[in-house]
Amino acid sequence: MFQQFKDSSENKHESIAYFTMEIGISHSVPTYSGGLGVLAGDLMKAYADLKIPVVCITLLNEKGYFHQKIDPQGNQIEEPVNWNPSDFMVPLPNIVIINIDGREVKVKAWKYQVHGITGNNLTVYFLDTNIEGNSDYDKTLTSFLYGGDRAYRIAQEMILGIAGVKMLRSLGYNIKKYHMNEGHASLLVIELLKEMQNRELRDPSPNELEKVKSKCIFTTHTPVAAGHDRFDTKLFKTITNNYVPDIMLKKAQHDNQVNMTLFALNYSHYINGVAKRHGQITKKMFRGFHVDSITNGIHPATWISKPFKSMFDKHIPGWPVDPFSLRNALSIKKDDFWNAHQQAKKQLIDQINTRTNSGFELTRFTIGYARRFTEYKRPSLLLHDIDWLKAMAQRVGDIQIVFAGKAHSQDTRGKELIREVFQTAQQINSQNCKIKIAFLENYNIQLAKFLVAGCDVWLNNPQRPYEASGTSGMKAALNGVPQISTLDGWWLEGHIENVTGWSIGPHQQDPEFSNDYDMKDEVKDLYEKLEKVIIPTFYGDRDKWVEIMKHCVAINGSFFNTHRMAEQYISNAYID
Ligand SMILES: *Cc1c(COP(=O)(O)O)cnc(C)c1O
Numbered sequence: 363m364f365q366q367f368k369d370s371s372e373n374k375h376e377s378i379a380y381f382t383m384e385i386g387i388s389h390s391v392p393t394y395s396g397g398l399g400v401l402a403g404d405l406m407k408a409y410a411d412l413k414i415p416v417v418c419i420t421l422l423n424e425k426g427y428f429h430q431k432i433d434p435q436g437n438q439i440e441e442p443v444n445w446n447p448s449d450f451m452v453p454l455p456n457i458v459i460i461n462i463d464g465r466e467v468k469v470k471a472w473k474y475q476v477h478g479i480t481g482n483n484l485t486v487y488f489l490d491t492n493i494e495g496n497s498d499y500d501k502t503l504t505s506f507l508y509g510g511d512r513a514y515r516i517a518q519e520m521i522l523g524i525a526g527v528k529m530l531r532s533l534g535y536n537i538k539k540y541h542m543n544e545g546h547a548s549l550l551v552i553e554l555l556k557e558m559q560n561r562e563l564r565d566p567s568p569n570e571l572e573k574v575k576s577k578c579i580f581t582t583h584t585p586v587a588a589g590h591d592r593f594d595t596k597l598f599k600t601i602t603n604n605y606v607p608d609i610m611l612k613k614a615q616h617d618n619q620v621n622m623t624l625f626a627l628n629y630s631h632y633i634n635g636v637a638k639r640h641g642q643i644t645k646k647m648f649r650g651f652h653v654d655s656i657t658n659g660i661h662p663a664t665w666i667s668k669p670f671k672s673m674f675d676k677h678i679p680g681w682p683v684d685p686f687s688l689r690n691a692l693s694i695k696k697d698d699f700w701n702a703h704q705q706a707k708k709q710l711i712d713q714i715n716t717r718t719n720s721g722f723e724l725t726r727f728t729i730g731y732a733r734r735f736t737e738y739k740r741p742s743l744l745l746h747d748i749d750w751l752k753a754m755a756q757r758v759g760d761i762q763i764v765f766a767g768k769a770h771s772q773d774t775r776g777k778e779l780i781r782e783v784f785q786t787a788q789q790i791n792s793q794n795c796k797i798k799i800a801f802l803e804n805y806n807i808q809l810a811k812f813l814v815a816g817c818d819v820w821l822n823n824p825q826r827p828y829e830a831s832g833t834s835g836m837k838a839a840l841n842g843v844p845q846i847s848t849l850d851g852w853w854l855e856g857h858i859e860n861v862t863g864w865s866i867g868p869h870q871q872d873p874e875f876s877n878d879y880d881m882k883d884e885v886k887d888l889y890e891k892l893e894k895v896i897i898p899t900f901y902g903d904r905d906k907w908v909e910i911m912k913h914c915v916a917i918n919g920s921f922f923n924t925h926r927m928a929e930q931y932i933s934n935a936y937i938d
Contacts, residue, residue: 377415377416377417377535377536377537377538378414378415378416378417378537378538378539378540378541378936379416379417379418379419379526379530379535379537379539379540379541380402380405380406380409380416380417380418380419380541380543381418381419381420381522381523381526381540381541381542381543381546381547381550382398382399382402382418382419382420382543382544382546382547383398383420383421383507383518383519383522383543383544383546383547384398384399384402384420384421384423384427384507385399385402385403385406385418385420385486386399386400386401386402386403386404386807387403387406387407387474387476387486388403388450388807389806389807389808390445390449390450391445391450391474392423392426392427392443392445392806393420393421393422393423393426393427393488393507394427394507394807395427395507395508395734395768395770396733396734396768397583397733397734397832397833397834398543398544398583400807400810400833401636401658401833402418402420402543403661403664404659404660404661404664404924405661405924405927405928405931406418406476406484406486407476407478407484407661407663407664407924408659408661408923408924408925408927408928409478409484409928410476410477410478410482410483410484411478411479411480411482411663411682411683411925412478412480412925412928412929413478413480413482414928414932416484417484417485417486417487417530417535417537418484418485418486418487419486419487419489419522419526419529419530419547420486420487420488420489420522421488421489421490421504421507421518421521421522422447422472422488422489422490422492422504422505423488423504423505423506423507424445424447424490424492424504424505425442425443425444425505425506425509426442426443426445426507427443427507427508427768428440428441428442428443428768428771429441429442429443429804430768430803430804430805431803431804432780432784432801432803435781435785436780436781436782436783436784436785436788437777437780437781438768438769438777438780440771447472447488447490450474451472451473451474451488452472452473453470453471453472453473453490454470454471454472454473454487454533456470456471456529456532456533457469457470457493457532458525458528458529458532460520460521460524460525460528461603461605462500462503462517462520462521462601462602462603463513463517463600463601463603464603465497465500467491467496467500467503467517467521468491468493468495468496469489469490469491469493469504469521469525469528469529470489470490470491470493471487471488471489471490471529471533472487472488472490473485473486473487474486474487474488479663479682479683480683487526487529487530487533489504489521489522489525489526489529490504491503491504491521492504492505503517503518503521504518504521508770508771509771512593512594512597513597513601515591515593516593516597516598516601516602517601518546519546519547519548519549519591519622520549520601520602520605522546522547522549522550523546523547523548523549523550523551523552523553524549524550524552524553524605526547526550526553527540527550527553527554527557528553531557537577538577538936539577539578539579539935539936540554540577540578540579541578541579541580541581541931541935541936542578542579542580542581542626542630543581543583544581544582544583545580545582545590545591545621545622545623545625545626546591546622547626548580548622548623548625548626548629549602549606549625550578551574551578551625551626551629552605552606552607552610554574554577554578555570555571555574555607558570558573558574564607565607565608565609566607566609566610571629574629575629575630575631576631576938577631578626578629578630578631579630579631579632579633579931579935579936580626580627580630580632580633580634581633581634581635581636581656582623582626582627582633582634582635582636582644582653582830583636583830583831584828584830585640585643585644585647585827585828585830586738586828590621590622590623591621591622591623592619592620592621592622593619593620593622594618594619594620595611595615595618595619595620598611598620599611610625610628613628614628623648624648627648627651632654632934632935633651633652633653633654634653634654634655634656634934634935635653635654635655635830636655636656636657636658636830636831637655637657637658637830637831637851637852637854637855638655638657638854638855639827639850639851639854640655640827640830640831640851641653641654641655642655643827654934656927656930656931656934656935657831657852657855657922657927658831658833658836658852658922658927659833659836659921659922659923659924659925659926659927660833660836660837660840660922660923660924661923661924662681662682662685662688662840662919662923662924662925663682665811665814665815665837665840665841666682666815666840666841667702667705667706667709667811667815667816667841668705668706669701669702669703669705669706670702670703670706670815670840670841670842672702673694673698673699673702674688674691677690677691677693677694677698678690678691683925684925685919685920685923685925685926686920686921686925686926687920688840688915688916688919688920689916689917689920690916691842691912691915691916691919691920692912692913692916694912696904696905696908696909699842699908699911699912700904700908700911702842703841703842703843703911704724706815706816706841707724707728707816707817707818708724708816709812709815709816710728710764710812710813710815710816710817711723711724711728711816713802713809713812713816714764714800714802717800717802717803718800718801718802720791720798720799720800721798722762722764722798722800723760723762726759726760726761726762726798727759727760727761727762727818727819727897727900727901728762728763728764728816728817728818728819729744729761729762729763729764729817729818729819729820729821730763730764730813730814730816730817730819730820730821730838730843731744731763731764731765731766731767731820731821731822732764732765732766732767732802732805732809732810732813732814732834733767733805733822733832733834734767734768734769734770734776735767735768735769735773735776735777735779735780735783736769736770736773736775736776736779737775737776737779738824738825738828738829739823739824739825739829740823740824740825740881741765741767741779741780741783742779742782742783742786743823743881743884743885743888744763744821744823744888745782745783745786745799746881746882746885747885747889748786748790750889751797751889752795752796752797754889754892754893754897755795755796755797756795756796757893758892758893758897758898758901759796759897759900759901760796760797760798761796761797761798761892761897762797762798762799762800763797763798763799763800764799764800764801764802764813764817765783765787765799765800765801765802766801766802766803766804766805766809766813767780767805768804768805780801783799783801784801786799787799787800787801810834810837814834814837814838814841814843815837815838815841815843817838817843818843818900819843819844819845819846819863819896819900820834820835820838820843820844820845820846820863821845821846821847822834822835822845822846822847822848822853823847823848823866823884823888824847824848824850824851825848825850825881826848826849826850826867826875826879827850828850829848829850829851830851831851831852832847832850832851832852832853833852835847835852835853835856836852836856836918836919836922836923838914839856839862839863839914839915839918839919839922840914840915840918840919840923841915841919842911842912842914842915842919843911843914844862844863844864844910844911844914845857845862845863845864845914846863846864846865846866846888846891846892846896847863847864847865847866848865848866848867848884849865849866849867849868849869849870849875852922853865854870856917856918856921856922858913858917860895860910861910861913861917862910862913862914862917862918863910863914864891864895864896866884866887866888866891867879867883867884867887
């Protein structure tokens, strides 16, 4: 099944198709909102590197997600992103037609090539409805990632799942396995069934459903209820033009809503969560399904900073195709490690100072926090007791903190949290104290690269158990940056106290782990570790600090990467 080949456009047989609503493949192709899309992009790069016959289907999102600006009061302003698909991809002549709400909608595709570091290419097809002959409204159906109303979203999921399968046929692909990244792609199941039934409208037989199931794989990405798509049944039936057989619809319904996650779960022979604990939580959320877990990873060649790349190239040749060899980072000289980090840090400090004029300094201890702003991730936790923080800086040394992140346009609480952090930063910076805070606008892949490599410590403090995995801390670890985090998501697997970083709050074996834990206790834990352990080590014990940095690479960088992740998907999910 995994015979290697040079160009997937020449070999369209026995492939795996990966369906995703968003993909973050390059900072200049803004078709992603955050972690989910970046992960999809990283995984496709690993498949390209490993010469696995995978083809990817996604939507064009030609107006992107949004460009974030922050006004002087800290309000998020969302602007459309203008980018030109033809700068990066090639339009194809193929057109497929699907029926949305009784209308015939034409869908075309753009071909984008991911160049693997071993010279192999992988193709991503971006679906597009902005075609002559479609109504003005239908032309916008592939414009906005997570934009529009519920009817718009159902239409987008029809395009991804149904038109996606039709497009693969039109291009001549013979697909063996269909991998749904999140529930957004679940409607592909129906299209596979219709193909099997020669498009007759009748209820599927158990045998037919089993056949469909044997081809489908489903990865779920969040234990947060709002992260699972649900649609009003009546609206769903109208927009899909009663395309989904009633018995299938019934099995995916609860509270008179169609749940797209249930849909995917019902018709997949392999289901996984994205970290060990997330797999267990998913099993509890959706009883009766066998749920495995494959812990996320990041694409090393994408996330390495230039100074670290030079150092690894010199000491561990071949590491980008064999990231497991990063275990050997322990043998690199301390001074080399420290100097490489200083260079990466200088690049970040320069970015911060040019963008915000905050007067950050290279020698000062710098904490980074960047990710989507939303309640459960608790972006303002570190600022909970500013007086304590100020007193701490007096006692143990200067502290610089850099924040970045967008809030979903409908997430009013997320936007409030941006205001809170932004206003606290303004307040603190206007006082003459030993703390400086910067908020950088428009968090994206490019900015993330500076942040994960240039900070001294990466902070992550989600409320348990809502962080399915988290990946930014893995990017930091690859660049020798230790993390301090609540024990949730991947950190339960990557944390060794004082070796790869630090924990906040109870451990898995503590009785209070599965209970709600008081936020104030976690703030206290965070402050006490910063004051008693982390900052004193940073300013006072260089040898110990560099030892921790090396272990981040050797223990976590060598493991939490997409090469390991890709190999697990291949052997656990793709091969029967
Ligand atoms: C890695 C990344 C994320 C995901 O970060 P988490 O730690 O998983 O929240 C989000 N946005 C961008 C731009 C990223 O590069």
